[in-house]
Amino acid sequence: MRLENEVFVVTGAQGGMGKETVKRFLEEGAFVAAVDLNVDGVEETDRLLPIAADLTKEEDVAKVFSAAFEKFDRIDGLVNIAGIAQPATPIEEVSLADWEKIMRVNATAPFLTCRAAVPYLKKQGNGVIVNIASISMVRPRPGLNAYIASKGAAVSLSQALAIELAEYGIRVNVVNPGPADTSMLGQFTAKDANIEDTKDSIFKKSVPLGRLINPNDIANSLVYLCSKEAAIVTGSIFNVDGGRGI
Numbered sequence: 001m002r003l004e005n006e007v008f009v010v011t012g013a014q015g016g017m018g019k020e021t022v023k024r025f026l027e028e029g030a031f032v033a034a035v036d037l038n039v040d041g042v043e044e045t046d047r048l049l050p051i052a053a054d055l056t057k058e059e060d061v062a063k064v065f066s067a068a069f070e071k072f073d074r075i076d077g078l079v080n081i082a083g084i085a086q087p088a089t090p091i092e093e094v095s096l097a098d099w100e101k102i103m104r105v106n107a108t109a110p111f112l113t114c115r116a117a118v119p120y121l122k123k124q125g126n127g128v129i130v131n132i133a134s135i136s137m138v139r140p141r142p143g144l145n146a147y148i149a150s151k152g153a154a155v156s157l158s159q160a161l162a163i164e165l166a167e168y169g170i171r172v173n174v175v176n177p178g179p180a181d182t183s184m185l186g187q188f189t190a191k192d193a194n195i196e197d198t199k200d201s202i203f204k205k206s207v208p209l210g211r212l213i214n215p216n217d218i219a220n221s222l223v224y225l226c227s228k229e230a231a232i233v234t235g236s237i238f239n240v241d242g243g244r245g246i
């Protein structure tokens with residue numbers, strides 16, 4: 001097993017990619033604190049601790065890490081999957097409130113969770129953080145202005161932390177998913193467009209390998225980056241996108 005007895009905090013754990021990641025991490029022998037706004041119906045086990053938290057709130061983030069540490073006695077890694085989309089919107093119609101909400105969830109929450117995780121990882125003298133950004137950060141799509149800016153911030157934060165934390169044996173990497181088959185994909189569609197049409201005509205067609213990315217593709221990349229196989233990988237931006245970024 002590739003993550004045997006290692007403890008990970010996984011955010012966005014109830015979403016399309018998050019659920020699959022929690023499942024794969026458990027299959028690989030990890031202990032998981034599975035965090036999302038709502039974790040109703042997720043049963044606590046010896047290896048799985050569901051935690052309800054709004055990661056834009058400092059006090060919630062602090063509780064996540066103290067609860068995870070209390071249950072598992074160590075924390076080896078953080079995988080930030082939580083995020084929100086933006087319906088394609090011309091820049092002049094983006095309200096300050098929309099901009100701030102997207103930045104808060106996609107950029108500030110990773111800052112808060114990374115900041116909370118680092119003391120645990122430093123104490124152990126090793127650890128790993130992976131932040132999920134988006135291939136749209138490399139190849140923007142019209143109208144996703146705030147979303148793309150927020151993911152750019154998450155990538156820059158990750159690289160800043162990769163260099164800052166290398167001397168403590170802490171690796172920090174990014175996964176850039178391409179268009180993925182989750183409920184989020186429909187939320188990037190312009191308000192007046194048909195979701196199913198857009199999925200096929202725009203998103204699927206934009207992937208050179210010819211299909212949407214599955215949550216499992218992302219979960220597998222996260223297993224790799226969190227495992228010892230990636231022991232010398234830090235500061236990398238790993239595109240899991242079927243070639244969409246080329």
Ligand SMILES: NC(=O)c1ccc[n+]([C@@H]2O[C@H](COP(=O)([O-])OP(=O)(O)OC[C@H]3O[C@@H](n4cnc5c(N)ncnc54)[C@H](O)[C@@H]3O)[C@@H](O)[C@H]2O)c1
Nearest residue numbers: 012014015016017037054055082083134177179180182184
């Ligand atoms: N689906 C795609 O096409 C796509 C493409 C590129 C990048 N991404 C990114 O991948 C990640 C996962 O996306 P997904 O497709 O699984 O989406 P999803 O909507 O299925 O899951 C996102 C999860 O994040 C949680 N979340 C949102 N705000 C939160 C908060 N304040 N506190 C705690 N949890 C919160 C949601 O409740 C949800 O369960 C996101 O960061 C997204 O931006 C998605």
